[in-house]
Amino acid sequence: MIVAVSTQQKIGFAIAIVALLAWIVYIFTTTHRTAEPGSEIELAPNRRPYLDDDNMEGPRLDRFLMWSLIFLGIIAVGLPLYWLREPSRQAGAQRGFDERAVARGHNLFTPAPPPSDPGSRVPHFGCSNCHGVNGTGGSTSYALPGTNPPKMVTWQCPPLNTVTLRYRDDEITNIITYGRANTPMPAWGIAGGGPMNAQQISDLVAYLHSISIGSSKAVDAAAPLGTDGKALFDGYCARCHTEGFSYGEPAIDGGGAFGPSLLNGVTLRQFPDEKDQIDWVTNTAELGKPYGQRGVSHGIMPHFSDMLSADQIKAIVDYERTL
Ligand code: HEC
Numbered sequence: 001m002i003v004a005v006s007t008q009q010k011i012g013f014a015i016a017i018v019a020l021l022a023w024i025v026y027i028f029t030t031t032h033r034t035a036e037p038g039s040e041i042e043l044a045p046n047r048r049p050y051l052d053d054d055n056m057e058g059p060r061l062d063r064f065l066m067w068s069l070i071f072l073g074i075i076a077v078g079l080p081l082y083w084l085r086e087p088s089r090q091a092g093a094q095r096g097f098d099e100r101a102v103a104r105g106h107n108l109f110t111p112a113p114p115p116s117d118p119g120s121r122v123p124h125f126g127c128s129n130c131h132g133v134n135g136t137g138g139s140t141s142y143a144l145p146g147t148n149p150p151k152m153v154t155w156q157c158p159p160l161n162t163v164t165l166r167y168r169d170d171e172i173t174n175i176i177t178y179g180r181a182n183t184p185m186p187a188w189g190i191a192g193g194g195p196m197n198a199q200q201i202s203d204l205v206a207y208l209h210s211i212s213i214g215s216s217k218a219v220d221a222a223a224p225l226g227t228d229g230k231a232l233f234d235g236y237c238a239r240c241h242t243e244g245f246s247y248g249e250p251a252i253d254g255g256g257a258f259g260p261s262l263l264n265g266v267t268l269r270q271f272p273d274e275k276d277q278i279d280w281v282t283n284t285a286e287l288g289k290p291y292g293q294r295g296v297s298h299g300i301m302p303h304f305s306d307m308l309s310a311d312q313i314k315a316i317v318d319y320e321r322t323l
């Protein structure tokens with residue numbers, strides 16, 4: 001049987017052999033003394049004559065003082081230099097820390113390369129299989145739950161290069177941890193029954209920040225829709241508020257799916273003052289905070305302050321209030 005020997009093991013063997021040889025030499029030299037036991041080969045230090053006072057308090061003292069001065073100089077110049085470098089060293093450490101998190105997140109996001117690739121030894125979870133390379137959005141086939149025989153549909157997977165514009169970090173962490181029931185989005189975190197630990201999810205959030213296209217590009221992308229309330233609703237809201245929208249079989253607009261039904265004047269009752277509804281769609285509320293008349297935020301409705309212009313949000317809200 002051939003056992004592969006790692007570098008650590010080779011170094012370990014080398015150290016063990018050197019130690020063994022040294023031990024043998026020691027045993028040999030102590031057992032083969034040439035001189036009589038107890039005989040003084042050279043005078044012991046306490047019996048040797050030492051320097052006289054003139055020498056001790058003259059050249060020798062000067063030498064010691066000179067060395068002290070040199071070391072003092074090194075410390076006096078070196079310490080401030082070290083302090084000067086310190087802020088940029090810390091910034092560099094922080095940047096390196098973030099870059100490594102993004103690199104790990106990128107690995108998690110992409111599918112595993114073939115086993116021959118050394119990159120395959122780190123975990124990959126293939127988010128891009130559904131969400132597209134660099135998170136530009138994609139689709140996946142999915143068997144609708146509760147259909148017998150299973151009804152296959154093609155489900156649109158939202159782009160993730162704008163997800164950090166729409167959600168707070170803790171909200172993204174929750175979405176990844178628990179997934180979204182009855183959609184193709186599985187639960188990934190251990191708390192949700194998935195395979196990923198908190199560190200990995202935090203790395204993914206760092207990666208999602210790194211691929212964000214930024215607010216101005218996102219706002220530009222929405223510009224062609226103008227202030228057409230229905231078109232904007234279909235583009236940005238319907239996948240959650242209209243059953244079947246994500247797989248091309250939309251039921252009634254705003255009838256409710258993952259997000260609640262907005263029909264029959266629900267939003268008029270929840271937000272008697274339209275300004276409050278505009279504020280909700282613009283900023284939402286943090287997990288557990290109240291909104292509208294009777295709402296409590298679950299931290300799962302995206303905010304659109306960084307995605308749509310104020311006029312566009314007003315147009316969507318006007319549209320919603322007619323449903
Ligand atoms: C099998 C396909 C699939 C895979 C794999 C997948 N997702 Fe998803 N994901 C979806 C779908 C579909 C949705 C939208 C669900 C819906 O319609 O509400 C979604 C939604 C999301 C959302 C919320 C976006 C939003 O705007 O609503 C985030 C964040 C997300 N996924 C992150 C991830 C991450 C990170 C991974 C990899 C660890 C991943 N997804 C892997 C299908 C997938």
Ligand code: HEC
Nearest residue numbers: 236237240258259260270281295296297298299300301316
């Ligand atoms: C990712 C899914 C998702 C998207 C996209 C989404 N919503 Fe929501 N929305 C929700 C959820 C979930 C709630 C319920 C709030 C909660 O539970 O925290 C909600 C609640 C609301 C409410 C309050 C309803 C009530 O009666 O309490 C309004 C109004 C609303 N959304 C409007 C919009 C508009 C406008 C858009 C598009 C610009 C939009 N939503 C996009 C998921 C979504």
